[in-house]
Amino acid sequence: MFDGKANPIPLKGFTKLGFMSKEFPKVTDKLEYYLKPTDDLLKDDKYLEINTIFTLTTAANALPTVMEFDPKANLTGHHLTKGRLLLKIKNGPGVLIDTDVNHIEVVDEDPSTATCEMLIKDIPIANKFLNGQVDIYGALAKGDLEIKGQTWLLDSVGLILDRIPIYIQ
Amino acid sequence: MKTYNYKKSRELFERAVEVIPNGIYVHYSPAPLIPIDAYPFYVESADGSRFIDVDGNEFIDYMCGYGPMVAGYHNxxxxxxxxxxxxxxxxxxxxxxxxxxxxxxxxxxxxxxxxxxxxxxxxxxxxxxxxxxxxxxxxxxxxxxxxxxxxxxxxxxxxxxxxxxxxxxxxxxxxxxxxxxxxxxxxxxxxxxxxxxxxxxxxxxxxxxxxxxxxxxxxxxxxxxxxxxxxxxxxxxxxxxxxxxxxxxxxxxxxxxxxxxxxxxxxxxxxxxxxxxxxxxxxxxxxxxxxxxxxxxxxxxxxxxxxxxxxxTKGVEKMKEFGEKLAEGLSKLAENHGHELVVSGHPAMPYVRLADDPTMKLHQNWCAECTKRGAYFTSHHNWFVSTAHTEDDLKKTLEIAEDAFNALKKL
Structure with a gap:
C-alpha cells in the first residue's frame, strides 16, 4: 500500500469519498516517506526524530494484530500476564502498553502507573533499537537501554515485537 | 558504607559485545541484573564464599556461580x-x-x-x-x-x-x-x-x-x-x-x-x-x-x-542452618525498616523478595544496593549458599543489608 501500487479502498460506486481518492493517498505517501528511511534521510536530525516516533507508535499499535494472526506471537499471547509496560525514550515520547492473558493494547494513561519500564537513552539509539540494529543485551549492559520492574513482561512483549519485521520486509 | 564502581568490567564488556553475541549470554548475562550499574560483569578471582571482580571489589557470593560452588571456591x-x-x-x-x-x-x-x-x-x-x-x-x-x-x-x-x-x-x-x-x-x-x-x-x-x-x-x-x-x-x-x-x-x-x-x-x-x-x-x-x-x-x-x-562435613545440614539464619536476619531487618521480606524455597536455595512493591522495583533497588556494598544478591533468581559461608559472612551481610535499607530511603 505504501508503494502506491494498490488502491487500499474500493472506490468504484462511491461518489462522496473525495478524501479517500485525494487526501488519503497523500497521507500514505507522507507515511511512506517517514516510515521508509534511507541512510541519507536518517542523517537529518528532524527526520530521524519523526521516523523514530512513527516507528515506535506503529510498532506498538501493531502488537494486537500481530499477536492475533502470527502463530508464534499468538502463543506468546497465551503466556502474557497482567501488567503495564512503558517503552519510552528518555526526555522524549513513549508508549504505554497494557497486557494480560491473550490481551495487549496501547493505552493512554499515566506513565507512572507502569509496572515495567524500558527506557531508551536517546533518539538515535531508539531508532537503531526499533530497526533491529541494536544488540539488546549489549545495550542494556552499556546503559543505552534501562529496564526495571516486572521485566518478564518485556520478555513476552519483546517476542511479539520481534515478529513485526517479518511482515514489513 | 563505601559503594563499588565497575570501570574495568564495563571496558571489558565494550570489547566483548564486538566479538561475542550479547557480550555475556543467558544466565550470566547482565540483562536481568537491575539496575545494571550496580553489578560487576567479570570475575578476577574467588576463594571460600567470596569472589573479587576485575575492579578489585570483593563480594560475599550468594549466587555461587548460579549453583556449582557448594563447598567453597578453592576448596x-x-x-x-x-x-x-x-x-x-x-x-x-x-x-x-x-x-x-x-x-x-x-x-x-x-x-x-x-x-x-x-x-x-x-x-x-x-x-x-x-x-x-x-x-x-x-x-x-x-x-x-x-x-x-x-x-x-x-x-x-x-x-x-x-x-x-x-x-x-x-x-x-x-x-x-x-x-x-x-x-x-x-x-x-x-x-x-x-x-x-x-x-x-x-x-x-x-x-x-x-x-x-x-x-x-x-x-x-x-x-x-x-x-x-x-x-x-x-x-x-x-x-x-x-x-x-x-x-x-x-x-x-x-x-x-x-x-x-x-x-x-x-x-x-x-x-x-x-x-x-x-x-x-x-x-x-x-x-x-x-x-x-x-x-x-x-x-x-x-x-x-x-x-x-x-x-x-554434614554439608547439607550446615547450608540449611546458614540459610535459615540468613533468612531470619534479613527478615528482621526488613521488618525494622517497615518492609515485608518473603523468603521461599529451601533455606540452602532461598528465593527472597521484598513484597511491599509488586512491580519488583523496590526489591531490585535493594538487591542492587546490597550488591554494590559487597553482598551479591540477584532480584530475579533464587540465591545459593554454600558450606563455606561463615558467621562472619552472615554478620557482614546483615550490616550491608541494613545500610542498603537506609540507602533505599534516599532513592
Whole structure:
C-alpha cells in the first residue's frame, strides 16, 4: 500500500469519498516517506526524530494484530500476564502498553502507573533499537537501554515485537 | 558504607559485545541484573564464599556461580583431588578409572541409584533422560511443568522463542506443579502415550516465589505414574547435593526412576550425571548418546571429592542452618525498616523478595544496593549458599543489608 501500487479502498460506486481518492493517498505517501528511511534521510536530525516516533507508535499499535494472526506471537499471547509496560525514550515520547492473558493494547494513561519500564537513552539509539540494529543485551549492559520492574513482561512483549519485521520486509 | 564502581568490567564488556553475541549470554548475562550499574560483569578471582571482580571489589557470593560452588571456591580437598587426577590424565584414549569410583560413590549415596551415566552440563542429562524414558516405554510424549527449567535445548523452550520450532514441542505437554487434577487430566487425554514426567523436586521458577510440594503430592504423582507406566524423572540440577545428598526425593518421600545432576556435584568442575534404577538400565544402555569431553577425568575426581566432603562435613545440614539464619536476619531487618521480606524455597536455595512493591522495583533497588556494598544478591533468581559461608559472612551481610535499607530511603 505504501508503494502506491494498490488502491487500499474500493472506490468504484462511491461518489462522496473525495478524501479517500485525494487526501488519503497523500497521507500514505507522507507515511511512506517517514516510515521508509534511507541512510541519507536518517542523517537529518528532524527526520530521524519523526521516523523514530512513527516507528515506535506503529510498532506498538501493531502488537494486537500481530499477536492475533502470527502463530508464534499468538502463543506468546497465551503466556502474557497482567501488567503495564512503558517503552519510552528518555526526555522524549513513549508508549504505554497494557497486557494480560491473550490481551495487549496501547493505552493512554499515566506513565507512572507502569509496572515495567524500558527506557531508551536517546533518539538515535531508539531508532537503531526499533530497526533491529541494536544488540539488546549489549545495550542494556552499556546503559543505552534501562529496564526495571516486572521485566518478564518485556520478555513476552519483546517476542511479539520481534515478529513485526517479518511482515514489513 | 563505601559503594563499588565497575570501570574495568564495563571496558571489558565494550570489547566483548564486538566479538561475542550479547557480550555475556543467558544466565550470566547482565540483562536481568537491575539496575545494571550496580553489578560487576567479570570475575578476577574467588576463594571460600567470596569472589573479587576485575575492579578489585570483593563480594560475599550468594549466587555461587548460579549453583556449582557448594563447598567453597578453592576448596583444598576438592582442588587437590582434581589436580592429582590432572597430573595423571584428564581426557585420553580410554575411560578413566575414576569414572568407576564415581559411579560406585553415586550408587552408594543416592538411594534410588543403581547406575550412573556422565556428561558435562545439566541439559545433557535432562535430554538423555527423555530419550531413555521414550526407549523404555516406547512412547513419545513427555510432561514438563510450567515455569520449570530443564536447560536450553529446543524441547525445554516454548516454540515462540527464537530458533525454536512448533515441531520441537510436538510431544511435550505442559503441566502444573502441585496440581494433581491437571496431571490426571493430561494422562486421561493422552492415555498410553506418555513416556515420562520431568520435574524439579520443588518448584523454583525465576521471578516468582518457590513452591514446596503439597503434603501427599509426590506420593500421589508416584502412584499415578506407576499405574500408567510413566517414567518419573527428577531434575536435581539446581537442588542436587544442597537439599539431601541421598536425593531430594528422600526429603519429600518418593522414589523416582531417573535423577539428573550437575551444578554442585563437583564444586564447579564441569560434569553432570544421570542416575537411575536397575529396571531402566537396559533402556539407558540402548540410547546412543555421548560427547567429546564426557570422559574427562579431572571433574570426576573433583566430584568424588565433593560428595565425600559434603558427607564428611554434614554439608547439607550446615547450608540449611546458614540459610535459615540468613533468612531470619534479613527478615528482621526488613521488618525494622517497615518492609515485608518473603523468603521461599529451601533455606540452602532461598528465593527472597521484598513484597511491599509488586512491580519488583523496590526489591531490585535493594538487591542492587546490597550488591554494590559487597553482598551479591540477584532480584530475579533464587540465591545459593554454600558450606563455606561463615558467621562472619552472615554478620557482614546483615550490616550491608541494613545500610542498603537506609540507602533505599534516599532513592
Amino acid at each position: 583444598k580437598n576438592i582442588d587437590k583431588a582434581a589436580i592429582e587426577q590432572l597430573k595423571k590424565v584428564d581426557t585420553a584414549t580410554g575411560a578413566p578409572a575414576v569414572m568407576v569410583d564415581l559411579a560406585e560413590e553415586l550408587e552408594n549415596t543416592i538411594t534410588i541409584a543403581d547406575w550412573a551415566f556422565f556428561a558435562k552440563n545439566g541439559n545433557d542429562v535432562t535430554t538423555y533422560s527423555l530419550m531413555v524414558a521414550r526407549e523404555h516405554t516406547q512412547r513419545k510424549k513427555i510432561i514438563r511443568l510450567k515455569g520449570g527449567y530443564h536447560g536450553v535445548h529446543p524441547w525445554t523452550q516454548s516454540p515462540d522463542h527464537p530458533g525454536v520450532l512448533f515441531e520441537d514441542a510436538e510431544n511435550i505437554i505442559i503441566g502444573i506443579f502441585n496440581d494433581l487434577d491437571n496431571l490426571r487430566d493430561i494422562i486421561k487425554k493422552n492415555k498410553g502415550e506418555i513416556a515420562g514426567l520431568i520435574s524439579t523436586p520443588y518448584h523454583h521458577p525465576v521471578f516468582f516465589d518457590s513452591e514446596m510440594p503439597d503434603p501427599g503430592y509426590w506420593q500421589e504423582v508416584e502412584k499415578i505414574c506407576r499405574e500408567e507406566g510413566i517414567v518419573i524423572i527428577v531434575d536435581e540440577v539446581r537442588t542436587g547435593f544442597r537439599i539431601n545428598v541421598n536425593g531430594a526425593n528422600e526429603t519429600f518421600g518418593f522414589k523416582p526412576d531417573l535423577i539428573c545432576y550437575s551444578k554442585a556435584m563437583a564444586n564447579g568442575y564441569p560434569i553432570s550425571a544421570l542416575v537411575g534404577t536397575n529396571e531402566i538400565k537396559s533402556s539407558a544402555s540402548k540410547v546412543f548418546y555421548t560427547g567429546s569431553f564426557w570422559f574427562s577425568a579431572m571433574p570426576m575426581a573433583a566430584s568424588l571429592a565433593t560428595i565425600r566432603e559434603l558427607k564428611k
